[in-house]
Amino acid sequence: MTTRPDSTTPPAPMSGTPEFLAGDEYQIPTWCVLGEDGRPLEGAQAPDIERDKARRIYEAMLATRVMDERMMAAQRQGRLSFYMQCTGEEAAVVGATAALDDADMIMAQYREQGALVYRGFSFDEFMNQMFGNELDYGKGRQMPVHYGSRKLHYMTISSPLGTQIPQATGYAYGQKLAGNGLCTLVFFGEGAASEGDFHAALNMAAVHEAPVIFFCRNNGYAISTPTVEQFAADGVAPRALGYRMHVIRIDGNDILAVYRATEEARRIAVEHNKPVLIEAMTYRLAAHSSSDDPSGYRSRKEEEAWREKDPILRMKRWLIERDWWSDDEENTRQDELRREVLETMKRAEKRPPSDLGTLVSDVYADVTPALQRQLDALTAHVRRYPDAYPRGASSLDPDVKNSADVTTDQGGA
Known part of the structure; x- marks a missing residue:
């Protein structure tokens, strides 16, 4: 490990010859272990993953894909207001999560539901959040896909792009001070790497030597903006x-490369209190969100070429090659998952929303007079027009509970 320079470090050698360094002459290679045929590349060093863990990783990827497909269909049916898919990026998300300690903090952007699936977040918990019912840890205050779980060490997602990156540095610095041997991994896309928060976070992590892993999912597009229009340099890694x-x-579609790289990054972060940046080259096979139509900015031919690099298909071939999976098992498991998703979605849809009073509980230690006045006005309005707010009227609770009296589930973050 190199030692960080300080005020006593001699300056770089002086030179009387001017020399400009050309940034376009340097490129960082992309490390890959598993070929698209499911076989390790010649000479590649594969990580040591036991059969049970490999199956757990694959089933989490499969469950994420199935849930994404069903929930996007539900959104199109008008049953859900908004959804974002992880499709095509499952190996990057689940593989990185599997290489962490389960107590390491994960700060996600908004496309990392696979991390929660791997750590044990149930379909019921996903559905409760998306429908904002009375069992939602966020009490219906967030838009769909903004999950959080305190018990699974997954910080609640916030909509503004890139805010979680400097927050991850701060949280990791706290872990360093606590000396608990844990780290923080923060996910973000290459578009978020163009935010000022990205540079502030990296500089702070490097200066304060925080045990944080910056995991960039370079999926080709920041909504409709391709990478070639985002930066002139060789991607995000050189920064x-x-x-x-x-x-x-x-290679972000190579589960073995993702797992091994994150495993080593965690070792560096925890043992040496050094931040690490991982750039995972992958592709967003789905639209940016349910509000996006990718046909307006990329071709079907491009998408089909990347479908041949599908991370789930690649891992499936690797598992079958090792006799750890089969096509029959695949079909059976997919049917089970589809049935489970549909059943839990129907349950979540029928659950009522939280009491109206939860809008102001847990905001401050005590409900402030201003919030109380706003809630009283809202309650009166809903009571006056119950037909316009059928679900709101059913959730009226005249007694606004002090947050100290509200029982909170440790699943929430």
Whole structure:
């Protein structure tokens, strides 16, 4: 490990010859272990993953894909207001999560539901959040797909792009001070890496030597903006060098490369209190969100070419090659998952919303007079027009509970 320079470090050698360094002459290679045929590349060093863990990883990827398909269909049917898919990026998300300690903190952007699936977040918990019913940990205050789980060490998602990146540095610095041997991994896309928060976070992590892993999912597009229009340099990875930070670029659709790279990044972060940047080259096979139509900015031919690189298909071939999975097992499991998703969705739809009073509980230690006046006005309005707010009227609770009297589930973050 190199030592960070300080005020006593001699300056770089002086030179009388001017020399400009050309940034376009340097490229960081992409590390890959598993070929698209499901076989490790010649000479590639595969990580040591036991059969049970490999199956757990694959089933989490499969469950994420099935849930994404069903919930996007539900959104199109008008049963859900909004949805975002992880399709095509499951290996990057689940593989990275599997390489962590289950107590490590994960700060997600909004496309990392696979991390929660791997850690044990149930379909019921997903559905309760998406429908904002009385069992939603966020009490219906968030839009769909903004999950959070305190018990699974998954920070609640917020909509503004990139805010979680400097927050991850701060949280990791706290872990360092606590000396608990844990780290924080923060997910973000290459578009978020163009935010100022990205640079502030990397600089702060490097200066304060925080045990944080910056995991960039470079999926080709920031909504409709392709990578070629986002930056002139060689992607996101080279930026780490300016902060004297460890960095690696990997094939984000290769589950073995993702797992091994994250495993090593965690070792560096925890044992040496050094931040690490991982750039995972992947592709967003789905639309940016249920509000997006990708046909307006990319071709079907491009999408089909990337479907051949599907991370789930690649891992499935690897598992079958090792006799750890079969096509019959695949069909059976997919049928089970589809049935479970539909059953839990129907249950969640029927559950009532939280009491109206929960709009102001847990905001402050005590409900402030201003919030109480707003709630009283809202309650009166809903009572006056119950037909316009059928679900709101059913959730009226005249007694606004002090947050100290409200029982909160430890699933929430």
